[in-house]
Amino acid sequence: RKKPQYPPGPKPHPLLGHLLQIPSIQSWKYFDRLSKQYGPVLRLHLAGSNMIVLNRPEDAEELLGRRSYNYSSRPPLIYAGKYQSNNKRMVLLPYGETLRQQRVAFHQMLQPRVVGAYESMQEMESVKLLFDILQSPRNNIRHCQRFSASLVFYLSYGKRLDDDGDELAAISDVLQNFVQDTTPGAHLVDTLTFLDYLPDFLAPWRRKAMERHQMELKLYTRLVTEVKEKVEKIDSGFECFAARLWDQRDTLNFDTEDIAYVAGTAFEAGTDTTASTIVWFLMAMLLFPDTMRKAQAEIDAVVGSDGKLMPGFLQIKDLPYCVALTKEVFRWAPAAPGGFPHYTELDDEYKGFKIPAKSMVIPCIWSMHHNEVEFQDPYTFDPERFMGKSDEQFDSFAAGHYGFGFGRRQCPGRHLAGKTIWIGVTRLLWAFTIEPALDHQGNPVKVDPNNCTSGMTSRPNDFPVKIRPRSLVHAETIRKEWARQ
Numbered sequence: 001r002k003k004p005q006y007p008p009g010p011k012p013h014p015l016l017g018h019l020l021q022i023p024s025i026q027s028w029k030y031f032d033r034l035s036k037q038y039g040p041v042l043r044l045h046l047a048g049s050n051m052i053v054l055n056r057p058e059d060a061e062e063l064l065g066r067r068s069y070n071y072s073s074r075p076p077l078i079y080a081g082k083y084q085s086n087n088k089r090m091v092l093l094p095y096g097e098t099l100r101q102q103r104v105a106f107h108q109m110l111q112p113r114v115v116g117a118y119e120s121m122q123e124m125e126s127v128k129l130l131f132d133i134l135q136s137p138r139n140n141i142r143h144c145q146r147f148s149a150s151l152v153f154y155l156s157y158g159k160r161l162d163d164d165g166d167e168l169a170a171i172s173d174v175l176q177n178f179v180q181d182t183t184p185g186a187h188l189v190d191t192l193t194f195l196d197y198l199p200d201f202l203a204p205w206r207r208k209a210m211e212r213h214q215m216e217l218k219l220y221t222r223l224v225t226e227v228k229e230k231v232e233k234i235d236s237g238f239e240c241f242a243a244r245l246w247d248q249r250d251t252l253n254f255d256t257e258d259i260a261y262v263a264g265t266a267f268e269a270g271t272d273t274t275a276s277t278i279v280w281f282l283m284a285m286l287l288f289p290d291t292m293r294k295a296q297a298e299i300d301a302v303v304g305s306d307g308k309l310m311p312g313f314l315q316i317k318d319l320p321y322c323v324a325l326t327k328e329v330f331r332w333a334p335a336a337p338g339g340f341p342h343y344t345e346l347d348d349e350y351k352g353f354k355i356p357a358k359s360m361v362i363p364c365i366w367s368m369h370h371n372e373v374e375f376q377d378p379y380t381f382d383p384e385r386f387m388g389k390s391d392e393q394f395d396s397f398a399a400g401h402y403g404f405g406f407g408r409r410q411c412p413g414r415h416l417a418g419k420t421i422w423i424g425v426t427r428l429l430w431a432f433t434i435e436p437a438l439d440h441q442g443n444p445v446k447v448d449p450n451n452c453t454s455g456m457t458s459r460p461n462d463f464p465v466k467i468r469p470r471s472l473v474h475a476e477t478i479r480k481e482w483a484r485q
């Protein structure tokens, strides 16, 4: 029997491996190009650590799914995991008891049966989104961010984000630091791990990371302590994620810091991803206006075209094209295109390749979603590809694509996120015509989906778009609905 070899990949630098070859901008497109040259399972190495990139879903499902006992950890991040998060942040946790407990807590809060209870809150926040866009259509990206942040904030802490934006600003700061600090290559110590042995006076980054930890812990602790005070009022019946965590702190074996981070993690993981997906939707409407018209025709046929009645979750089964369109946004422009890295605990062998213990394993979602064999004409935004699959179509917004990841680390917020995007997108389509902005000569300004941010998540950089109400009655209905909330 032939000795297993490493999966193929480009020629590395003798010392640094592929460290300098992997672009920090849109690395997922680089992986996609490599997969066409070397095959779907690739190996790169970064100054001594292995990186295995999976570009086909069948390989990710086998390794991260069926062999999940070995592929469910996360690469240790010294800066963001050990010092900045004090090993409490779920997204970065290695596989083990702490992760298991945190996932149990998330599951109780976000399983499909429970998620149904959040529909009225999702509908209310979506009215606010329409109202905000109606008032100031130019700030559409900020409104999408507020919509997703406010929903997850309410879910976690049982109160709406204040309107002056202070709370959102504080928490967005934490989020931004976290996204930056987990971007591959952000901190040298995560590649050259021996730097962690340096004493404090030679490692100023350590103090910075610990300061960030103190800052975010203070914010997250304040938020969950407020919840605790409400819960402790007799018969308060106060309900939210943090309230349940306080109730179950003994069973889950959580201390205050655990509760603070678990609730904070929901906010961090759920905000940027959801907002980015809605912004991608706006861009898709500019590039593929026929799909917008088709969805609007479907909505009008169900609630009438006079603009007096807004569609809601009651009509979801009558709006299959809007469901398909939501799934197509997840496919066409996944919010986490490079996937979140998994990490192996043991040596393994797959398709004749050796995959050593302590390898970072990246499911490249972007590559999977742009594979012509599974998704014909993959760069075209076409909701029809998700139509006509009978009831299966409504079973889960996570079915039929890979935008929520794999195996035991698959996104626990996917059921909530699917419904949030559906209500947001369907109501935006009901309310507005989304068109290219015009330049000084009156020509439509072109937008480019390649002009997007890079990091764990990705969204289009600001782009001009004209969003106007479909009629005066639509606008009036939005105002009335918002006044009623």
Ligand code: HEM
Pocket: 090, 091, 092, 093, 103, 106, 152, 265, 266, 267, 269, 270, 271, 273, 274, 277, 334, 335, 336, 339, 340, 341, 342, 403, 404, 405, 406, 407, 408, 409, 410, 411, 412, 413, 414, 416, 417, 421
């Ligand atoms: C459009 C919205 C969303 C997208 C595209 C998305 C996508 C993802 C992906 C790709 C992962 C990594 C899975 C893997 O490692 O294989 C993930 C993890 C995670 N997501 Fe989401 N997500 C979304 C919304 C949410 C929401 C709303 C929440 C919570 C309220 C949430 C909570 C989490 C958490 C806690 C993790 C870490 C799981 C772990 O490490 O075990 N996500 N998400």
